[in-house]
Amino acid sequence: MGNVLEVKGIRKSFGPVEALRGVDLTLQSGEVLALVGDNGAGKSTLIKHIAGVYRPDSGEIRLDGRKLDLLSPAAARDLGIETVFQDLALADDLSVGANIFLGREPTRRWLGILPYIDNGLIREETAGLLKRLNSHVPGKAKSVARLSGGQRQAVAIARAIYWKAKVVIMDEPTAALAVMERQNVIKYARELAASGAGVIYIGHNLVEILDVADRIAVMFRGAIVHTTTAGETSQETLIKYMTGYHDKQAGAQRPEQEREKRHV
Ligand SMILES: Nc1ncnc2c1ncn2[C@@H]1O[C@H](COP(=O)(O)OP(=O)(O)O)[C@@H](O)[C@H]1O
Numbered sequence: 001m002g003n004v005l006e007v008k009g010i011r012k013s014f015g016p017v018e019a020l021r022g023v024d025l026t027l028q029s030g031e032v033l034a035l036v037g038d039n040g041a042g043k044s045t046l047i048k049h050i051a052g053v054y055r056p057d058s059g060e061i062r063l064d065g066r067k068l069d070l071l072s073p074a075a076a077r078d079l080g081i082e083t084v085f086q087d088l089a090l091a092d093d094l095s096v097g098a099n100i101f102l103g104r105e106p107t108r109r110w111l112g113i114l115p116y117i118d119n120g121l122i123r124e125e126t127a128g129l130l131k132r133l134n135s136h137v138p139g140k141a142k143s144v145a146r147l148s149g150g151q152r153q154a155v156a157i158a159r160a161i162y163w164k165a166k167v168v169i170m171d172e173p174t175a176a177l178a179v180m181e182r183q184n185v186i187k188y189a190r191e192l193a194a195s196g197a198g199v200i201y202i203g204h205n206l207v208e209i210l211d212v213a214d215r216i217a218v219m220f221r222g223a224i225v226h227t228t229t230a231g232e233t234s235q236e237t238l239i240k241y242m243t244g245y246h247d248k249q250a251g252a253q254r255p256e257q258e259r260e261k262r263h264v
Pocket residue numbers: 014017018019037038039040041042043044045046
């Protein structure tokens with residue numbers, strides 16, 4: 001399948017901090033691309049550009065070949081870019097189904113005139129989705145507030161699957177989860193990719209990364225310094241790139257300009 005997402009030459013500074021120094025990235029439909037790198041490497045800043053939170057100082061992002069302009073998080077979602085953050089943007093006081101259909105509720109018309117929300121359809125679709133994810137989420141729970149971290153992830157992922165998201169961004173989805181729940185989230189990432197989405201998966205646990213990813217991109221100080229397939233790499237290699245080993249090998253004398261070119 002072709003590239004669903006193309007990031008070209010994205011630069012972003014916060015005051016004096018160059019958070020992104022010219023990032024190029026492609027994402028295909030049906031793949032899980034893991035993004036790894038030390039704290040502060042720029043991973044979250046990069047995906048927030050894709051999710052419509054930030055605008056780049058320069059560079060562009062294309063979805064299905066079309067340039068994304070003036071993006072907001074809501075506009076990104078409408079275009080099929082869903083984000084599953086660690087502290088999820090679920091509406092705590094709403095039910096599972098209401099969260100999945102939030103802002104996109106199916107309606108029917110009473111006597112062909114008065115529109116009302118089709119709660120029967122919401123219940124039915126929600127039950128089917130949860131069953132498919134095999135998530136053990138209590139679909140009838142009155143609110144999602146009391147669900148576990150893993151169950152909340154499952155709800156967000158059910159939402160992405162139901163609405164056929166083109167791109168799903170998972171930023172450290174397992175960071176706060178118990179071991180069993182981590183396995184589920186990895187399974188969901190694969191399920192999303194199998195359903196045709198391109199998945200960007202940010203994580204720290206390299207065992208997990210090598211398990212979940214098709215491809216892996218390593219960020220170091222605001223640039224992608226290495227891209228590989230999961231099958232062709234190892235924890236040792238990834239750690240080398242994450243810690244800037246390649247940089248020292250190349251020599252620190254080199255002018256900044258040239259170093260940047262090499263990273264892109
Ligand atoms: N809103 C912000 N204001 C100022 N600096 C920021 C902001 N967001 C991120 N940064 C800086 O940009 C760099 C990259 O951060 P971030 O993208 O969060 O890294 P990562 O997710 O890889 O840990 C860091 O130096 C961080 O301090």
